[in-house]
Amino acid sequence: GAGVSQSPSNKVTEKGKDVELRCDPISGHTALYWYRQSLGQGLEFLIYFQGNSAPDKSGLPSDRFSAERTGGSVSTLTIQRTQQEDSAVYLCASSTGDIGITIYFGEGSWLTVV
Amino acid sequence: GQQLNQSPQSMFIQEGEDVSMNCTSSSIFNTWLWYKQDPGEGPVLLIALYKAGELTSNGRLTAQFGITRKDSFLNISASIPSDVGIYFCAGHLNNAGNMLTFGGGTRLMVKP
Numbered sequence: 001g002a003g004v005s006q007s008p009s010n011k012v013t014e015k016g017k018d019v020e021l022r023c024d025p026i027s028g029h030t031a032l033y034w035y036r037q038s039l040g041q042g043l044e045f046l047i048y049f050q051g052n053s054a055p056d057k058s059g060l061p062s063d064r065f066s067a068e069r070t071g072g073s074v075s076t077l078t079i080q081r082t083q084q085e086d087s088a089v090y091l092c093a094s095s096t097g098d099i100g101i102t103i104y105f106g107e108g109s110w111l112t113v114v
Numbered sequence: 115g116q117q118l119n120q121s122p123q124s125m126f127i128q129e130g131e132d133v134s135m136n137c138t139s140s141s142i143f144n145t146w147l148w149y150k151q152d153p154g155e156g157p158v159l160l161i162a163l164y165k166a167g168e169l170t171s172n173g174r175l176t177a178q179f180g181i182t183r184k185d186s187f188l189n190i191s192a193s194i195p196s197d198v199g200i201y202f203c204a205g206h207l208n209n210a211g212n213m214l215t216f217g218g219g220t221r222l223m224v225k226p
Contacts, residue, residue: 004156031212042218043157043202050212091156097212102147103204105156 002026004106006092012112013082021077021109025094032075033093033103034067043091049075050097082113120203120217126225127197133190135201135220142183143205147214148175151200160201161188198222 005024013019025032034046045059049069060066064082069075079086089110095103120137127133137146145164149157161172163179163186170177176189186205190197203217 033214040221043216045213045216048213056213093156095212101145101206101212101214102159102162103214104159105149107154107156 004092004094004104006090006106006109008109009107010110010112012114015084015113016081019079019082019086019111021079021090021092021111023075023077023092023094023106025073025075025092026104029094029096029104030072031095031097031101031103032069033095034075034077035091035093036061037089037091037108039088046077046090079111082111084113087111087113118203118205118215118217120220122220123218124221124223126223127193128225129194131193133193133197133222134187135203136185136187137203137205137217138185139205139215140184142207143215144183144208145206146177146179146186147204147206148177148186148188149202149204151202151219153199157200157202193222195224198224 007022032049036044047067048056051072052069064080067077089108091108093103093105095101118137118139147162148160150160151157161170161177166183167181168179174191200219200221202219204214206214
């Protein structure tokens, strides 16, 4: 597609439920990133994919968080047993992976855990 | 890992004023990027810098890649109300794969 597409754009869920967030990167982009942004805060790195593999999962905050990418394209970020502190905007980005890269962000998925 | 210090953290602007913000790092980067995030949106790329000393403009925005490779600044001339938002710097090191390091952001707000 023309840009990075994320869904859902907004999600309200009850504490303890599982949530899946989807990212569709720019066509042809091999690198895909997930970031988290709490209200008014900076960007917290979660995980990065090169193709279908994740060389860096160091930012995942706990084992309740997992992500996968299939076919070198769409990625899903799953949060199990959601907690209120998981409420944030989850931003996905993609890049071509070339030297001198620039990454392009989606509009984010706003998650509220009540 | 590398850290990026972005300052100021926030500032108020009055229409017509020039604005300046910067990022510094303890180690070098090969690429500097500047993004702007409007409320409720994802960050949007403003300017990309690829060479030490490079000075690049995009309309009223000017950014420079510091000669030491450890810093970058972004200037906004003659600010307008729609300049409000959060500005992020990001650095990339060639041997870091496809990872970017982001600064903490500079929030621009309009003076009441």
